[in-house]
Amino acid sequence: MTVQENQQRLIDDLLFIPDVQERLSILVSRAKSTLPESDKTDAHLVRGCVSRVWLVPEIRDGRCYFGYDADSPMVKGLVGLLCEVYQGGLVSEVASEEPIIWERLGFTKQITPTRLHGLAAVRAVIREAAQVAND
Numbered sequence: 695m696t697v698q699e700n701q702q703r704l705i706d707d708l709l710f711i712p713d714v715q716e717r718l719s720i721l722v723s724r725a726k727s728t729l730p731e732s733d734k735t736d737a738h739l740v741r742g743c744v745s746r747v748w749l750v751p752e753i754r755d756g757r758c759y760f761g762y763d764a765d766s767p768m769v770k771g772l773v774g775l776l777c778e779v780y781q782g783g784l785v786s787e788v789a790s791e792e793p794i795i796w797e798r799l800g801f802t803k804q805i806t807p808t809r810l811h812g813l814a815a816v817r818a819v820i821r822e823a824a825q826v827a828n829d
Contacts, residue, residue: 697783697791699747704778705798714800721771722725727763728777734763742815744808745769749777750817758788768808772801773789773816780820793817 695703711717729738733750740747745766752759760777764770779795780788796802802810 695782695816697780697787698746700781700783700793701779704775705795708799714804717799717803718771718781718801719760721775723771724770725767725774727770728774729763733761733766740812740815740819740825741762742818743769743812745798745812747773747812747816749773749819751820752762753785753823753827756785756827757782758820758827760776760820772805772809772813774817776820780824784822787829789821 698800706721708717710719711720729748729750734748738750740749743764745764747764747769748762750761752761758780760781762770762773762777764773775795776793779793783791796805796810796813805813
């Protein structure tokens with residue numbers, strides 16, 4: 695499945711929930727850390743996030759995988775969704791395919807500008823890891 699197909703699948707799955715606030719609640723309830731405590735270091739902190747967000751990219755066989763955690767349940771859910779968009783994607787796709795999920799799910803009107811800025815910082819780390827691997 696391509697990154698674009700994966701993103702569309704996630705959008706379609708979440709659009710079954712008609713209320714935007716309910717969609718956000720679902721993200722919070724399913725947010726699970728994928729990082730061991732030992733990876734929650736300053737080296738893995740995403741700069742530009744108000745909440746503490748740790749992201750550990752891994753490239754295997756030309757595909758990107760991401761471990762993550764955050765100290766805020768809402769942020770953890772949002773970062774988890776973003777990582778899910780790119781999880782297992784080819785490095786070339788991860789480097790180039792931008793997220794449309796926030797807009798399509800109506801989150802851009804519900805999420806504070808500060809959180810959107812933080813999510814952009816997470817996307818930048820994801821993109822950079824893929825670009826480095828793609829070179």
